[in-house]
Amino acid sequence: MVKEMLLIIERNIKIMLNSKMSSAIILLAPLLLIGIMGLALQDTSLKNVKVSIYGPEKDSFYYDFVTQLNDKSFKSDDSNSIEECKDNVINSKSQACIELIKKGEDDYQIKLFVDFSQQRIVWNIIGTIQGVVEEKSRALQEDSISQLNKKLENVPALIKENKEKIDSALFKIEILEDKLGDSERDIFSLLGYLENINQTIGEMRMDVDELSAQGVDVSSLQFQITNIEKRIEDLRTEIKSAEKNIIDSSDIQIKRIKDDLLESREDLEDMEEEFRRAKELDLNKIVDPIPLNYFHVSNEEEGTIVKDLGFIDYLIPSFFMFFILFSSIILSSVFILRERKSMAYLRNRISSVSQAKFISGNFLTIFLTIFLQIALVIFISGFFTNIKIISNLGSIIIICFISIFLFGLMGVAIGSIFSSNEGVLASSISISLLLVMFMPIITPLETIHPSLIKIVSMSPLVFLETKLRLATIFDIGFAISITEIIILSLVSLFLLGIISYSTFKFKEKEI
């Protein structure tokens, strides 16, 4: 069995070597492919993206914005109307239309119109323009913060000035209080004088009363003394009343003013403290209170990507799987059909060597060819990527081995079923595309209909690609679950069934 299979492999290799084009395609195609991919994806930043800009007011903000876009390798052109701007996107003259609306002083609104049918690029464009807008917003934000900071610095000076004024007012009140004290003392001495006068008058009354007792008619004098006494008493009462009215009320008023001033001073001190605290506060936190930073799970290096892994490195596992899938299915299906359509097929078929040996021999040839190709691709990619190949070579080989086996078998089944080049190519490409469509890199599982998630997650391509990604990016060794073993076995058995049925039952179909 082995001898005959080796014979078939030897024949296939000779055929490939004799056909310079086949050998060149087998050896150079993967190199070319990986070379082009490396060249194309080494710098994935956007270049020469055309954008149309419509802004009725061409102020400094407008020109700054355009300059910033040009700095990001965008090519911008002015539109005369928003309709013209949008038409440019529809007619593919530009990738996006940006409308700059001025709503007021330093108050702008930016509207971005994009063509979402250009899925791969539209999010990059949105991201870049968003970046420019954020940069512009950040500048405005910083300007506002700086103005606020200046105000924060000015206000304490004003508070201090007001505090000094209050202190001066309090000082003046104290002088006023002193003066009021003097006035009180003056009134008191005035009352003293009045008392002295009253006493003198009293003495005069006693003298007059003595005179009256002695029979001197002093009634008019007595009357006058009584009047004087009464007037003095009234004066005393009025002075006391005036003292009460003027001094007491002034005292209360002054006390109230003083209290108010002290209260204001305290308030100013509180304000001063608040401003001091405000100055200590990071104003950026007001606009960005909860900062978000993201990291790669296997590395603490901040950013969208790990320091030593680039965009291309993250794509490589999917690219390997792409390559294995398409090469295995298309190469094996075309190979098998070519064998069946070969003029020599009849001679092989009527020979004593069984069909199973021919199929196995051909399958092994395909397997070795694709293995050689993928080995070349992996080897070459090692030069311009930073993925972990050597450290996890065993796991990578196992995953590639299973993938080539499975997809190669799929190709053999297709090549056994169809009898025309068109049928084989159309079905190979359709099946490959169907499988690729549900690869996580194209359609993440989380985005598809719930009823399909279970089925898609069982696709060997999905879990093999995941394993390859884990092995190359995270350096995780190969591990396979029972469910995955069952799936792989069932798919292989199903394909082997199709191959057997096609080979032995469809023999009667003339090619």
Place this chain on the structure above:
Amino acid sequence: MGDEILMEVRNISKKFKKKTIFEGINIRIKRGEIIGIIGASGAGKSVLIKTLNGFYKPSLGEVNIKSIQDMPIGTSTQHNSLYRNLTAGQNLDYFAKISGIKKKERKKIIDNLFKKMGIAQYEKILVKKLSGGTKKRVDISCAILKNPDILILDEPFLGLDPPLVKSLSKFIREYALQGKTVIISSHRTEELSLLCSRMLAMVNKNMYTINKNQIPQVYLIKNG
């Protein structure tokens, strides 16, 4: 030799789905005979040849071969059963290996065949670069690698110039003289009538034995 029946075809029919290619064909072929099968295009000659060499199983009936060889039939097809991207030598070597010819004998057999068929100078040339006549000779060489008792040739004279037809006819005669049976299907009735010991015509899904001298008439009558 002589009257020994080498191949007996009993009441065979062949259908592809509902399309009947031929039916009720009975042939007894003796050792040393050269049988010619003629018929119009699409008469079913090639399918009959592929049924006789074992590529197709008959839908009905059976083909019995009485030979002690493990591969008693050698076949050369209308379009030559060769790998275009192998050299003449590589084709012969591959088919010799597939036929189970041992390494010691292989080179000797191949060298002899190259000499016998006059194609030694083409040994290292890719088949796709060979002329039609040379390809036919390489193909026949592959068919007789194991010196089979029965050699089946489908349109062997197709595209050959008269000297090559003559040379191929000579080879067929010599092969039959070794006690081998040769079955030839062809349009070229004149060459067949000169070469074959017996002529069969496939007409209307049936097989008729015809007189060699009356071939043109019968052929025309049966084809309407």
